[in-house]
Amino acid sequence: MIEFLLNGRIEKVDQVDPNLSILEWLRTKMRLTGTKEGCASGDCGACTVITGTADQNGSIRYEAINSCISLLGSLHGKELITIEAFHDKQAHPVQSNMMEKHGAQCGFCTPGIVMSLTALHANKEGRQDIEEQVMEALSGNLCRCTGYRPIIAAGKDAMVEEWTPEASHPAASLCDTSSNPGLEGIHKESISLSLANTARYDAPVSLDELRSLRRDYPDSRLVAGSTDLALEITQQLKSLEHLISVERVPELKGCTRDGDDLVIGAATTYRNLRASLSDLWPAFDTMLERLGSLQIRNRGTLGGNIANASPIGDMPPPLIALGATLVLDGPDGERQLPLESFFHDYKKTDLKPGEFIHSVRVPAPKDNEQLYIFKVSKRIDDDISAVLGAFRLTIDNGTVSDCRLAFGGMAATPARALKAEAALVGQPWNDASVAKAIEALASDFTPLSDVRASAGYRTQVAGNLLRRALLASSSNTSENLMVTDYA
Incomplete structure (x- = not known):
C-alpha cells in the first residue's frame, strides 16, 4: 500500500497496476480531469502537477513534474497538488495574472502552465532574475495558440505577489514549506504495489534491501525518475512485470566530497546535483539548464541517464571527458569501472545480472x-x-x-x-x-x-x-x- 496527500487529504492506494502513471490514475480513477494528456512523453507539459517531498529536516520542496511519465508508486510519502486544488477557492496570483494578461485561449495547456508557475512561486528562491526563473519554469510547457508573451508577463507579475489562503485551502501548504504535518504520519518503511500477481513495484529504503531484491530478482527493471523508462509504457504500450524503485534509498542520493572527488549518488536528480557539480566544473551549469525541461530535471537522475546507455544522453560525454568513475554494486559487492568502459554497444552496458549503479566519482580540476x-x-x-x-x-x-x-x-x-x-x-x-x-x-x-x-x-x-x-x-x-x- 502507498500513502500520500492529494490536495490536502490522505490517500491510500493498494491493489493497483504498478505501470499506472499518476496522470492516468488522476483522470480514470479519481476523475480529476483538469490535468491533461498531450504527448504522454514528458514533452508538452499539459500534464504538469506539483509534488511536495520532505527533506531530512522535514522541510518541503515543491516541484513541478510530468505526471504522464511519473508512476503512481513514486508518490508514497509525498504531497500531490493538482489544478483542482484551486477550484472555487481563493485565486492564486498565477491564476489571476493569467486571466488579466489574457494568457489562455483554448485552455488545454493552461492547467500545466499554471502548475509550473505555481511551483516556482512556492519555492521563492530569492533570486533577482525573475524573468529567467519564469522562462526556466516554462521550458517544459508548450502552448500552440496563445503565444508566450502574455504567459511570461503573467508569471513575472505573479512572482512578486504574496498569497495567503485560508488554512483549509487544499494547497495552503504551498505558503509554508517549513513542514507539512499531514506527511508526518505516513510510514517511512519500504512499500510494494501489485495487481493480481501480474505486476509488481518495490520501493526499498536501504541499500541492503535493494541488494537483496536485485539478488532475488535479477531480471527486474530499476526505476528512479522514470523519465525514460515510462516511455516503454506510454509509447510502446508495454506492461513491465517487476519494477524496483531506487528513489527512496538514501545511500544512492546526494553529493559528497571524498578527497579530490565529488561523489554523486546514482538516484540524485539533475536538480539536486546541479549546484555541486557546477561549483566544481562551471561548464555544467549552462548544459544542465538545457538538459530536458525543469519538470524532467526535477525527476530525472544521473544514474538513470547513464544506465539508459543512449548514444545521445547529455551527461556521459562530459563525464567521460573528465575521466569519471562508476561505482557499481550488486550481489557480488562493489566494483569500480571507468565510465568510458561501461558502454559496450547501443543500449548494452557492463552491468552484470543483479548489479546497479551506486554512484559516480567526478575528479576535481587540476592546474591548467x-x-x-x-x-x-x-x-x-x-x-x-x-x-x-x-x-x-x-x-x-x-x-x-x-x-x-x-x-x-x-x-x-x-x-x-x-x-x-x-x-x-x-x-x-x-x-x-x-x-x-x-x-x-x-x-x-x-x-x-x-x-x-x-x-x-x-x-x-x-x-x-x-x-x-x-x-x-x-x-x-x-x-x-x-x-x-x-x-
Whole structure:
C-alpha cells in the first residue's frame, strides 16, 4: 500500500497496476480531469502537477513534474497538488495574472502552465532574475495558440505577489514549506504495489534491501525518475512485470566530497546535483539548464541517464571527458569501472545480472585544466542533442599537455575521439593543431543519419565544436567558458 496527500487529504492506494502513471490514475480513477494528456512523453507539459517531498529536516520542496511519465508508486510519502486544488477557492496570483494578461485561449495547456508557475512561486528562491526563473519554469510547457508573451508577463507579475489562503485551502501548504504535518504520519518503511500477481513495484529504503531484491530478482527493471523508462509504457504500450524503485534509498542520493572527488549518488536528480557539480566544473551549469525541461530535471537522475546507455544522453560525454568513475554494486559487492568502459554497444552496458549503479566519482580540476561542453539541438529548451561535444584540456605554456575529447551522437555509444586526442597532445593550442585534430575525427567516428541530423552534418558540427573550444579559450569571460549552442 502507498500513502500520500492529494490536495490536502490522505490517500491510500493498494491493489493497483504498478505501470499506472499518476496522470492516468488522476483522470480514470479519481476523475480529476483538469490535468491533461498531450504527448504522454514528458514533452508538452499539459500534464504538469506539483509534488511536495520532505527533506531530512522535514522541510518541503515543491516541484513541478510530468505526471504522464511519473508512476503512481513514486508518490508514497509525498504531497500531490493538482489544478483542482484551486477550484472555487481563493485565486492564486498565477491564476489571476493569467486571466488579466489574457494568457489562455483554448485552455488545454493552461492547467500545466499554471502548475509550473505555481511551483516556482512556492519555492521563492530569492533570486533577482525573475524573468529567467519564469522562462526556466516554462521550458517544459508548450502552448500552440496563445503565444508566450502574455504567459511570461503573467508569471513575472505573479512572482512578486504574496498569497495567503485560508488554512483549509487544499494547497495552503504551498505558503509554508517549513513542514507539512499531514506527511508526518505516513510510514517511512519500504512499500510494494501489485495487481493480481501480474505486476509488481518495490520501493526499498536501504541499500541492503535493494541488494537483496536485485539478488532475488535479477531480471527486474530499476526505476528512479522514470523519465525514460515510462516511455516503454506510454509509447510502446508495454506492461513491465517487476519494477524496483531506487528513489527512496538514501545511500544512492546526494553529493559528497571524498578527497579530490565529488561523489554523486546514482538516484540524485539533475536538480539536486546541479549546484555541486557546477561549483566544481562551471561548464555544467549552462548544459544542465538545457538538459530536458525543469519538470524532467526535477525527476530525472544521473544514474538513470547513464544506465539508459543512449548514444545521445547529455551527461556521459562530459563525464567521460573528465575521466569519471562508476561505482557499481550488486550481489557480488562493489566494483569500480571507468565510465568510458561501461558502454559496450547501443543500449548494452557492463552491468552484470543483479548489479546497479551506486554512484559516480567526478575528479576535481587540476592546474591548467579547462572543460568545455557544447550541445547542438534543434531548439534550446527541452530537446535532445544531435551532437554533444565535451572537451577537457590541459594547456601548459600554450601547449596541449593532455586532453580528453568525448562526443555524444557520433557513434552507437558515447565515446572518446582517441585519434583526435593524439593529434592534439604535445602540439600548440592553435588553429593549425585543431585543424589536424578535426581531420582525425573522420577516423574516430562514422556517424549515422537520422531524424535529428545527417551523418555529414554531425561530422562537420563535431569539428566545429572543437574549433569553438579554441575560440572560447582565448576569451577571458566566464560566459564563453560555459557557452552552449543550438542549430
